[in-house]
Amino acid sequence: MSTNTTEALPATTLLRFATAGSVDDGKSTLVGRLLHDSKSVLADQLEAVERASASRGQDAPDLALLTDGLRAEREQGITIDVAYRYFATPRRRFILADTPGHVQYTRNMVTGASTAELTVVLVDARNGVVEQTRRHAAIAALLRVPHVVLAVNKMDLAGYGEKVFAAIAEEFTAYATELGVPEVTAIPISALAGDNVVEPSANMDWYGGPTVLEHLETVPVSHDLAHCHARLPVQYVIRPQTAEHPDYRGYAGQIAAGSFRVGEEVTVLPSGRTTRISGIDVLGDPVDVAWTTQSVTLLLQDDIDVSRGDLIVPTKDAPATTQDVEATVCHVADAPLTVGHRVLLKHGTRTVKAIVKDIPSRLTLNDLSLHPHPGQLAANDIGRVKIRTAEPLPVDSYADSRRTGSFILIDPSDGTTLTAGMVGESFASPDPVKDQPEEDGWDF
Template identity: 85%
Template sequence: MTRTTELPAPTLLRFATAGSVDDGKSTLVGRLLYDSKSVLADHLEAVERASAGRGQEAPDLALLTDGLRAEREQGITIDVAYRYFATPRRRFILADTPGHVQYTRNMVTGASTADLTVILVDARNGVVEQTRRHAAVAALLRVPHVVLAVNKMDLVGYREQVFASIVAEFTAYAAGLGIPGFTAIPISALAGDNVVEPSAVMDWYSGPTVLEHIETVPVSRELAHGRARLPVQYVIRPRTAAHPDYRGYAGRIAAGSLRVGEPVTILPSGRTTRISGIDLLGRRVDTAWAGQSVTVLLEDDIDISRGDLIVPTTDAPATTQDIEATVCHVADQALTVGHRVLLKHGTRTVKAIVEDIPFRLVLDDLSLRTHSGRLLANDIGRVRIRTAEPLPVDPYADSRRTGSFILIDPGDGTTLTACMAGESFLAPAPAEGSAATDDGWDF
């Protein structure tokens, strides 16, 4: 009798691309989709027509992701372009983020949920300011894996020395950011070298291609095993004859797992009860995990509304009105001390005021400008905030979901700042003459 072994179900990897304008991010993504045969025929035909209309003989693979008309006309990426594709080994959600400094804020969106970030560098230009900014954002967001893709190697004669020099410079900068390690790959997205297929002209490189690496890099399961958190999105009371007393609290589990019979605490009120039931996709289950949208039923009738947080009683975070966070300011409007804002954490939005902006990071040398008093677009810095109501905010180091929040302009609803709560990894330099050394980053 022949024994058959089933292949494990492909895992999901979320990854983002980042780099300066014209570094070739969209071409790399297009090459990945094209060479892995993940492009639908009608989509490829549309790209071929658009390329022919621009006088190009071969299809411009960048157009597979640059879908907005303004992007195609300018030849740059403006919005975050999401693409979904799969290989026999893994499923992917890809976020192609903008390279222009004006749209760096969109990189925060694309990388905030990423397991891996691909930072592209033009081999002719090496590490530039946008490279440093994107590396700093990846470190700030604690993206678990970083790939340095040195692109356009065909334009520098595929020389190993050029690649080694760029990797050495980026290594020194990444060490200052606290990035523990990264994978460097020399590529030519236009020619297809080391993207899906190994390069035939860079025999000095023996590492994986981009696709091989993203297919095999381990995916963190920290959300499923972390501290359980359920932000309440909606209170369900159907009031039907079949369920006259049904009261459920619906939401998407942000981290950890919840089980029937478990004692839980409702924050910020602090009331305690037990889970009497969990409904998932119309059926009753005993346990639910991070990422699942569920309706939780409780033993006691407690006043709970949208914005409350259901947590295990044995692992409830403290609530506070004084929050310190490391931030990336994403709005054109400056953030200043005394700025009155709305703070959105999970499903809860409260009024707040910016009490202090003690430090701002200088990207060139990772020094800190103290007491700057304001943050401009794309600045990374440190803020202290006072909220009108207490909030249960986890340290970002413990949970990327419940340790993050945003600041909103109360006038027009514009997102001002992306914030990561917890102990500061920005600290002032030691006093002159001190023997201590501290680069200000502690991951």
């Protein structure tokens, strides 16, 4: 007998958010202050930070050490890796990704923000909007992060001046709006002193908006993946071959978007074969319906060929398959991405050979102009690419699904991640040029 779970999808109070900004803008200090002042730091953690701070000759605890966990980070005083922290208040639970600010580690910012529903972009009040600020705003726009907070930090070093804050907020908001960021909330703060992080600042009575924590607790979260077209990338085919279940054959994976129900007609892509769901197992128990982020095993009515890398979708909402992928990408490798580059494209659980056919444009961050047909993308460049794959892929538009509309390009020689791509995303693109010729051995 199956467990009836046909009621509405469960509400959630979880917010995933990421921090971003230039080196020394105070991201780790902000995160440390947020954890400390919201009483989310255990006593032994705080004692360890106090000891580490004292050993470095500091009079007060360096709250940045709560997130800078690697020895190399502490020695250099910069964040290198993405540090994930989990904390909660009475109003909401949070998963926080503290990302590096150094341009060399922009790739880590892409990783941290890829699943975020909100990004906090820090700006040093003394320096204003700089190139890395613009890059992080552009990445947040490309990743379709629905909420962006501009935290103008170190206001204590700028005399808590309202005009300083207003000028930076106006410049950043205009830039983000041109990128297509739907919402920007600007907050003046001092992470070191605690102004407007958890408690309102007594030094900036001219500001009447929320503190950082108040905004994080109250910003609406849509969790739109639950309402996207249903998608299940197959990770594993389960055939236990036991006496109790001699004919059991299930297709396991994590639901990337939407929900599936028993009896629903589904299509397996890229083959295009159709069948119906005869059963759904979650943690070994049968259910009638399963939804986004659940790890499930689907049982199908017909015995059809399904393997790792296939995508199971509702027949009525099946995406088209294609060998020609157009996308906006952020190149994250040190070696450039060039026209004619032979790569592996990983989409969901499927990896196929591919060729970079064209690079129509590269984005110039300062004025958002497009450099047409640059021929290559260097590390941290954002640009448009056209890719030809060796096999058809069922891809969604990134605007429809952040999970099944994204991919990465991999170097086939050593497995290095080269590029993060968003299918169909585009800043205005110049006219296309003729496809470049394929190289020998990769003629698709």
